[in-house]
Amino acid sequence: MSSKHDTFTVIELTNAYLKLPSCHDLKKVAARQFVVRNIQRFDDNGFLDKIGGSGSRTTRYRLNDSFSKDCVITGKPHRPIVSSIDTVPVDFAIGLEEKLKAHRLELLSTVGEIEEYELIGSEAPQRREHIQELYNHARDHYSKTLGRIRALESLILHC
Secondary structure (H helix, E strand, C coil): CCCCEEEEHHHHHHHHHHCCCCHHCCHHHHHHHHHHHHHHHHCCCCCCCECCCCCCCCCCCEECCCCCHHCCCCCCCCCCCHHHHCCCCCHHHHHHHHHHHHHHHHHHHHHHHHHHHHHHHHHHHHHHHHHHHHHHHHHHHHHHHHHHHHHHHHHHHHC
């Protein structure tokens, strides 16, 4: 702690905590709860001295000589579930990229299949009905694969 905060209240420490870059999206209530829990833990371990004040808002605290940075385990307050969605594991993003590559290859293969059915259909009109069924199946497969590609591209864009 700096000399500016030799003594502190819960409110002062909460405000200082909220100014940290890693806490920009943290709600004031969650930050206060985190600070209060840790002040209580420090007090229980004998690291704090209470100075004046009878109410929780006016009580000032000071770290005493038994406090050591080696005794502290750093942590973060619990954040809302919504904010945990913002961080996407690297493995997830890589998996999406791999799926996208596979679907793009599948799409190219399906395009070749469709083109071949068109070519053979024009060369063998007597087999047109059977070839048309295969062509329609390939065209449907193309549409589904294209939809998968668009979904993956959208997911990757928002990761």
